[in-house]
Amino acid sequence: MAFALTVLLSTSGVQASSGDLNIYGFMSVGVGILDKDTVTIEGFEGEGNFKQDTIFALQVSKQVNDKTTATGQLVSRGTDDFKTEAAWA
Known part of the structure; x- marks a missing residue:
């Protein structure tokens, strides 16, 4: 039987503000490990892999x-x- 292990570490978010400017950020770090070389799951290998489940983000809001x-x-996956990808709303 193959065993896949995923561990996720998350922050609940960080916030800083000054008047009408707000900055929020979070990260979620995950590692996945497979214990059998004969089993494949996309993005995971026999050794630890952080890329599949890790994300960092920063959001800035300004009251115009x-x-x-x-x-x-800004989001990095x-x-x-x-x-890093940027998006405006």
Whole structure:
């Protein structure tokens, strides 16, 4: 019988703010290990692999006026070789 082990470590999030500017961040770190070479699960190998389940993110929000908030988010995923992607909302 093959055994796959995944361990996840997460932060509940970190927040910093100054007036109408807010910065939030979080990370989730996971490691997966397979105990049999004859079994394959996409993204996992016999030795520890952090890329499959690890993510880092940072979000910045700024109150522009009474009705408008600008938000930007940076996300790095292990499955994308930790390339950082930006998104605006």
